[in-house]
Amino acid sequence: MKDRAVNRRNVRRLAPLVVLVVLALLPYSTLNLPGLFDGVLNSPGTLQLLALCLVFGGVALSFDLLFGFTGLLSFGHALYFAAGTYGANLLLTELGWGLGAAIAATTVLGIVLPLVIGSVALRVSGIAFSMVTLATAQVGSIIVLQDPGGLTGGEEGLAVDRTPIPDAFVGVFNTVNKYWLALAYLVLVYAVVTWVTRSRAGRVWQAIRENERRVEVLGLRPYRFKLLVFVLAGLLATLGGIVHLLLLGGSTPRVTTADFTIGLLVMVVLGGAGSRWGAVLGGVLYTYLDSRLTDLASSPAVQDLPAWLRVPLSEPLFILGTLFILVVLFVPGGIAGLVDRLGERRRGRRRPAENPPPGRAVERLRDEIGAGVGGNRPHDGV
Amino acid sequence: MTTFVLLSITGLGLAALYFLVASGLSLIFGLMDVLNFAHGAFLTIGAYGTWWAAGNLPGAGSTGWGFVLAVAFGVGVGTLVAALIELLLIRPLYQRHIEQVLVTVGLSLALVALVRAVWGSDPRPFPRPEWAQGTTSVLGANVPNDRFLLIVSAVVVLVSVLAFLRFTRVGLIIRAGVENRTMVTALGIDVRKAFTLVFAIGGAFAALAGALGGIYLGSISPGQGTSLLIFAFIVVVIGGMSSITGTAAAAVLVGLVQQFANYYAASGVGDLSVVLLLAVVLLARPSGLSARLA
Numbered sequence: 001m002k003d004r005a006v007n008r009r010n011v012r013r014l015a016p017l018v019v020l021v022v023l024a025l026l027p028y029s030t031l032n033l034p035g036l037f038d039g040v041l042n043s044p045g046t047l048q049l050l051a052l053c054l055v056f057g058g059v060a061l062s063f064d065l066l067f068g069f070t071g072l073l074s075f076g077h078a079l080y081f082a083a084g085t086y087g088a089n090l091l092l093t094e095l096g097w098g099l100g101a102a103i104a105a106t107t108v109l110g111i112v113l114p115l116v117i118g119s120v121a122l123r124v125s126g127i128a129f130s131m132v133t134l135a136t137a138q139v140g141s142i143i144v145l146q147d148p149g150g151l152t153g154g155e156e157g158l159a160v161d162r163t164p165i166p167d168a169f170v171g172v173f174n175t176v177n178k179y180w181l182a183l184a185y186l187v188l189v190y191a192v193v194t195w196v197t198r199s200r201a202g203r204v205w206q207a208i209r210e211n212e213r214r215v216e217v218l219g220l221r222p223y224r225f226k227l228l229v230f231v232l233a234g235l236l237a238t239l240g241g242i243v244h245l246l247l248l249g250g251s252t253p254r255v256t257t258a259d260f261t262i263g264l265l266v267m268v269v270l271g272g273a274g275s276r277w278g279a280v281l282g283g284v285l286y287t288y289l290d291s292r293l294t295d296l297a298s299s300p301a302v303q304d305l306p307a308w309l310r311v312p313l314s315e316p317l318f319i320l321g322t323l324f325i326l327v328v329l330f331v332p333g334g335i336a337g338l339v340d341r342l343g344e345r346r347r348g349r350r351r352p353a354e355n356p357p358p359g360r361a362v363e364r365l366r367d368e369i370g371a372g373v374g375g376n377r378p379h380d381g382v
Numbered sequence: 383m384t385t386f387v388l389l390s391i392t393g394l395g396l397a398a399l400y401f402l403v404a405s406g407l408s409l410i411f412g413l414m415d416v417l418n419f420a421h422g423a424f425l426t427i428g429a430y431g432t433w434w435a436a437g438n439l440p441g442a443g444s445t446g447w448g449f450v451l452a453v454a455f456g457v458g459v460g461t462l463v464a465a466l467i468e469l470l471l472i473r474p475l476y477q478r479h480i481e482q483v484l485v486t487v488g489l490s491l492a493l494v495a496l497v498r499a500v501w502g503s504d505p506r507p508f509p510r511p512e513w514a515q516g517t518t519s520v521l522g523a524n525v526p527n528d529r530f531l532l533i534v535s536a537v538v539v540l541v542s543v544l545a546f547l548r549f550t551r552v553g554l555i556i557r558a559g560v561e562n563r564t565m566v567t568a569l570g571i572d573v574r575k576a577f578t579l580v581f582a583i584g585g586a587f588a589a590l591a592g593a594l595g596g597i598y599l600g601s602i603s604p605g606q607g608t609s610l611l612i613f614a615f616i617v618v619v620i621g622g623m624s625s626i627t628g629t630a631a632a633a634v635l636v637g638l639v640q641q642f643a644n645y646y647a648a649s650g651v652g653d654l655s656v657v658l659l660l661a662v663v664l665l666a667r668p669s670g671l672s673a674r675l676a
Contacts, residue, residue: 124664127417131619135657146650315499321492328484
């Protein structure tokens with residue numbers, strides 16, 4: 001009995017590693033999955049789509065850090081992603097910087113921008129916070145679309161100058177390298193998020209999500225912790241923007257809009273807010289469906305349908321929006337929540353959760369910092 | 383002077399459009415704590431409903447009473463859709479505000495995509511009655527007539543909403559519900575009926591804004607509602623989230639600031655200054671212009 005439990009824990013620990021190895025070796029496979037992908041697995045088109053899925057898995061996870069783990073509903077996450085792609089693009093194309101310098105400078109931007117905006121926006125909470133983030137992101141969108149001085153390319157988007165980029169990341173032939181880059185980005189985000197959510201700050205974030213007032217009563221200052229997670233999530237999104245730029249060879253104004261952030265929200269809720277692999281899976285699934293449903297709409301199978309079926313099916317966003325509503329209504333916790341519940345039912349008992357169940361995060365935090373009744377250890381507000 | 387008058391009246395016209403969208407948002411948020419992202423879709427539905435009726439509905443047309451009938455049809459469709467959404471999708475999630483907001487987010491995606499699937503993503507020319515195409519001279523400025531139509535509609539809506547809230551029993555329940563929903567329920571009144579009503583009213587105003595916005599802009603496209611919605615959100619937040627008079631004041635402020643800054647500075651600066659205005663108001667008074675509801 002005990003052995004089985006240990007085995008199960010080992011399986012759980014090994015699962016991400018196995019997935020990583022499979023994903024890393026994927027480009028060597030010539031498997032053909034008709035219906036799922038157009039070409040064999042290592043054809044450039046399929047790899048490009050998979051790379052996009054991985055990037056958005058990472059960006060969705062960075063959004064989950066804010067929304068799922070800390071309960072901050074930001075409607076401006078697109079801004080930091082856009083800062084990554086447009087920032088790096090302008091440095092490469094307009095100033096002719098090298099790739100390394102451009103990435104370094106954009107990383108600094110990815111810290112400073114959310115730091116400045118977060119320090120203002122986090123002074124209000126709840127819906128007002130959502131609105132301030134929405135409005136600041138809108139500023140970014142307006143600036144990009146206005147095309148000041150012909151810099152951002154307006155609605156056309158901005159193609160990147162390829163000379164400063166190493167040859168390994170240029171061209172269709174090197175799609176496999178871009179795929180590995182995207183995978184590396186996802187691994188980085190996953191590792192960072194796993195590390196921070198298990199750290200002490202991560203416990204405080206989850207406690208803030210459950211009950212911010214009580215965190216304050218425990219003697220902690222939620223503002224600093226919220227700013228920390230806001231900056232971290234912003235930075236991870238900015239890095240995602242840079243990878244996206246290298247992947248696509250340009251920046252598109254679509255990534256600056258509120259619709260883009262809403263897309264991230266849909267990914268996270270679909271996969272399961274507050275779950276790391278859930279958010280990644282949501283991001284991957286959303287990106288895949290968005291792309292495949294567009295192809296499906298023009299396929300003969302759909303074109304031959306009667307109009308009342310064909311017309312709604314021709315819009316991926318209609319299907320994704322409807323799917324999203326159904327998940328919110330009937331599958332609370334998204335895919336991750338569903339899997340958890342199925343697992344519990346199969347085992348017939350509750351497994352002690354790795355993350356504290358809703359409502360217990362604050363208690364756990366209190367035990368950890370030894371505050372409240374019986375807590376005689378002095379502390380300095382962490 | 384002429385420019386000033388023209389800009390003021392156009393700014394007020396824009397403010398009227400914002401108010402029509404924002405008033406419903408603010409009523410819904412005040413009573414139900416739901417920030418309705420589907421409001422932009424109601425606007426799109428109202429606009430396309432009017433446009434469709436003007437071309438296809440017998441008796442309706444693009445001029446005179448026919449056009450009024452077309453607008454009434456658009457508003458009716460918007461109201462119906464809003465009421466159905468509240469009954470079928472929002473009500474089952476009673477008291478779960480985040481989920482309710484998420485459902486409206488999903489609706490905003492799905493409904494707009496549906497409109498795009500049926501009528502395409504390109505802008506469609508919107509029927510404009512002859513009267514609305516003309517201009518009226520005010521203090522030497524030639525002001526397009528549709529601006530007056532917008533302003534008058536917004537004022538009528540404002541006055542009738544205030545009167546409705548002030549003098550009717552349902553209005554009393556809504557006002558009480560905004561102030562303390564639990565207490566109203568404790569008194570044995572089913573607030574949820576008021577929820578449906580408020581959603582329907584909001585949908586009607588948004589649909590009206592869609593139809594009038596079509597006249598104002600001359601064409602309609604599926605994404606139009608969403609872009610207006612962001613400014614309507616800003617208006618609602620500046621106005622204090624749940625106050626109708628606060629929303630009206632904020633709409634006037636935002637409309638004028640946007641119009642003047644766009645003219646005197648550069649195109650786009652007006653939009654930016656509105657965002658700046660929001661930041662300033664929120665930092666100075668986190669609960670918006672009117673801390674207490676009207």
